[in-house]
Amino acid sequence: MNTRKTYTVEEATKRMERYCTYQERCHKEVNQKLYEMRMIPQARDQIIHHLLQHNFLNETRFAQAFARGKFRAKKWGKQRIVNELKIREISKFNIQIALKEIPDSEYYKTFEELAEKRMDQLISEKDLQKKRKKLADYLFYRGWESDLVYGKVKEI
Structure with a gap:
C-alpha cells in the first residue's frame, strides 16, 4: 500500500509559497520539490506560474x-x-x-585573506613544489580565477 501523501493544487501551492518564503529558490529546486510531491506536469506549471506572478519565485x-x-x-x-x-x-x-553583487575590492581582499590563511596552514610543508601545489589546489577548489591563483603561487 502506498502511504505517501497526495496534494491538491491549492495545498501544493500553499506549501510551495512557504518553501519559497523560507529562502530564495530557483526554478529547478521548486520543480524538483513538486516532482517529489508527485504533482503532474500541468499542476507543476500552474504552481510555478502562480509563484512567479506573486513574486515568491524570482x-x-x-x-x-x-x-x-x-x-x-x-x-x-x-x-x-x-x-x-x-x-x-x-x-x-x-x-x-x-x-555584480560582489564588490571588486571585497573580492580581492577576501582572496588575499584566504590565500594567507592557507599559507599559514602549510607552514610545516618543507617541499616548495608541494606547498605551491597545495595552495593552488585549495584556491582552485574554491573557484578562484587562475590568474589570481598563479600570481599568488609565484609569490612563494
Missing part, C-alpha cells in the same frame, strides 16, 4: 542572494559561483547580474 533575486551568500559565507570565487549557478540552470544574464 531567478534574478535567487542568483544575487546565492552569489552574495556563497562568497561571504564560504569564500567561494566567481568561477565556483558561476558553475554552481549553471548547475541550477540559471541564465547567463542572471549570472552576470549576480556577480
